[in-house]
Amino acid sequence: MTAMLSASGIIKNFPGVQALRDVSIEVRPNEVVGLIGENGAGKSTLMRVLAGSYRPDGGSLTLDGEQLRMRSPRDAARHGIGMVFQEQSLVLNLTVAENIYLGEEDRFTRFGIVNWRAMNAAARRQLAKIGIDIDVTARTSELTFAARQMVELAKALTLEEVVERQLLILLDEPTSVLNAADIEVLFARVRSLKSRASFVFVSHRLDEVLATSDRVYTMKDGAVVAEHRAADVTAPELHEIMVGRGLQAEYYREARQQAPRGTVMVEAKGLGANGAYHGVDLKIRAGEIVGIAGVVGSGREEVTRTIGGFLQHDAGEMKIAGDAVRFASPEPAVRRGIGYVPRERRLEGLVMFLSIAENISLADLSSVMRHGAIDYGKERRLAADWIKRLRIKAPGPDAACRKLSGGNQQKVVLARWMTAGSRILVLDHPTRGLDVGAKEEVYELVRDLSAQGVAILLISDTLEETIGLSHQVLVMRDGEITARFDASPGNKPNQVELLRAMV
Amino acid sequence: MTIHTEPLKSVSDIERTTLMTFLPGRIATMFGGRRWRSLAPLAVLVVLCLLIAIANPNFIELRNLVRLANSAAVPLTLAMGLTFIILMGSIDLSVEGTLSVSAMVVVLLAANDSNGNDYGWWAVLAAIVAGTAMGFVSGLVQTMLRIPSFMATLGMWFIGLGLSVYMLGGSAIRLNDASIRELALARFLGLPLAVWVATGAFLLAAVIQYHTKLGRHILAIGGDEDVAKLSGVNVVRVRVTAFALAGFFFGIAGVLAAAQLGQSHAVIGDGRLFAAVTAVVVGGTALTGGEGGVVNTLIGVLIVTVLANGMILLGISPYIQQTVQGLMIIAAVALSLDRVRLRIVK
Secondary structure, rough: OOOOHHHHEEEEOOOOOOEEEEEEEOOOOOOEEEEEOOOOHHHHHHHOOOOOOOOOEEEEEEEEOOOOOOOHHHHHHHOOOEEEOOOOOOOOOOOOHHHHOOOOOOHEEEEEEEOHHHHHHHHHHHHHHHOOOOOOEEEHHHOOHHHHHHHHHHHHHHHHHOOOOEEEEEEEOOOEEEEEHHHHHHHHHHHHHHEEEEEEEEOOOHHHHHOOOOOOEEEEHHHHHHHHHHHOHHHHHHHHHHHHOOHHHHHHHHHOOOOOOEEEEEEEEEEEEEEOEEEEEEEOOOOEEEEEEEEOOOHHHHHHHHHHOOOOOEEEEEEEOOOOOOOOOOHHHHHHEEEEEEOOOOHHOOOOOHHHHHHHHHOOHHHHHEEOOOOOHHHHHHHHHHHHOOOOOOOOOOEEEHOOHHHHHHHHHHHHHHHHOEEEEEEEOOOOOOHHHHHHHHHHHHHHHOOOOOEEEEOOOOOHHHHHHEEEEEEEOEOOOOOOOEEEOOOOOOOHHHHHHHO | OOOOOHOOOOOOHHHHHHHHHHOHHHHHHHHHHHHHHHOOHHHHHHHHHHHHHOOOOOHHHHHHHHHHHHHHHHHHHHHHHHHHHHHHHOOOOOHHHHHHHHHHHHHHHHHHOOOOOOOOOOHHHHHHHHHHHHHHHHHHHHOOOOOHHHHHHHHHHHHHHHHHHHHHHOOEEEEEEEEHHHHHEEOOOOEEEHHHHHHHHHHHHHHHHOOHHHHHHHHHHHHHHHHHOOOOOOOHHHHHHHHHHHHHHHHHHHHHHHHOEEOOOOOOOOOOOOOOHHHHHOOOOOOOOOOOOHHHHHHHHHHHHHHHHHHOOOOHHHHHHHHHHHHHHHHHHOOOHHHHHOOOOO
């Protein structure tokens, strides 16, 4: 069968990261193509290239044999390519029908007046075609996530009313916010729509991908590493390809992992919070790295946010260095020596338009104060020192953080907590969005911190990282700890054991 | 192809339908959005009227109601323009500057006691065009120079004010054109023409908001500008058009103000910005954009005007009146819903 869309040799660079390196894929008519890979493998970047939101730095796209150049999602739409975004892209204060036809009102406009009745009727027809019963005059904010996802799908499918060729619909992790029943509904729709469109479908859930797709591409570190017919491969095999990595122990610096010997820095007994988790017991010693594994909704995120002071517990007890505490906000947590390294560096980790020096001193300005005033010389010297020690690639202490690559930004966040004298670090997906080289540097740094006696709580995107870095791995499911594994070097649990306790 | 769709239904169909039955069409959707809490401004207006009427029965005399309508005319026209800007999540501080330019243009071009011009209704047209042009420039400054609307319109405010004071030579100039003065003096069905003009402005604004692409795109930009852009909305064009539209309404308000006063002077716009912003906010349009609309603003204007009128009837000191208005604007924002959802308050 000939390709409908083919991408060949696609390259996309971001400052400091090569997100896509020579990626080639093709999509055939009436086909569902699955795209899998770990976070940071380049799936979303590739989707955005196909959807016209990113312009590739190299390579070419062809649609039905013709060269395709797209400047914007509008261009993509004109060629029959629609995207359902990972973060939902509906305007919540508009109704369902208004969202479906946002930007397309001209079709319902006469003498400058929009015929809402006609628009609502068209939206109703569109939803009926995919078999969805939603009130098109309802405000989008009143719909469930699942219903909004269907509205997005319907919106993407309206392209067929204006485009002459078969559609290509890109689904970027459409299932991440849905429960099992809703996922089933969505897949039933996708399968039934195959006669009218082709789909590219991104997900982490391998069984989902295999059940829905005809062909599957596996991505890793910005490249496609495998292509299979869905019928010819199993989920464990795909998983192996997706995460498999030679010299694992070397990668995670396991040789540097030492038995923790210090005092207990964090202790939780029967900790619980508002239905998110309950009965959580854990201990982290100085110099120890404790990883928590679990799927979305397992409660592990909430546990880390409680220790960081973002979420209050309402049951049980939490002790920091022996003192019982209950944090109303992150500020008292910081004063207790807890540093939180968030996954969204851009939103929560750094003040992007401030310099490296200003960000490093942010959590503890007293370290650069003299006689009650900020000593700029001292601040810059401190930053210059960290830049050298952590090998931060930057022109100097005055460089704005937004200009740094993800890995270097992460180092600035860590430098800030070390300046503030944090004895406890909460690492919330510390390597998300980093390329392989940057990840290795972060792992090296984490080992340094551990050797210096910092107690570390880790949650990560991959099991491999959790196992590789931690001294001890806890597994959570439905708000409870379901298993505990010792993870000393040479005695690391394998992923299958963890998975069994996770699901 | 009907697989179980229960979990997909909108959560509040029933609540919506009850409302839909007694409020017509689009307006119901608007109120339906936030249901009872969005009806609060209407309840405040009703309670306010009742309280004042009990305290001083003169309030509900026909003569007073006409006076009330008359004093609402200029604020209503201004607030219509401002509503669109606030719905986008922007702000227009140039209200007083634009109004004074428009009032200056109409007075200087129509028959007046300063120069020999006598262009009659062409002067009115020129004044509205001048207002629209001011708004257009604000929109261009905001979108092309990428200057936040707060600063862009703060600048336009003083540009307009300076320009009109300079042209008026620092003194009050009388408007002698009888037919323009009729706007304030002549009555139709017992109400001054200015009230009818303001009503027309309201209807026009309502049509634009609820029945045109522009209105919908303004709402979409206020709700989520990135998504709107992604959906193919030409954000720059919508923004510039909205500011020009606001200027258009401010221009009409300038003509009405000049006609009501029978003159134009340096301070013709004084206090108008505060009144307009208060009316929009008290009516329930969120400063964050995307929520509310011109019907809300109509109620907001009535609340502000009724309160001012009531306080006069009750003999309250004008300074206390100002204090009450200040309290009211803070209370209105405090009671509006989206504050809780704001992650950061700037």
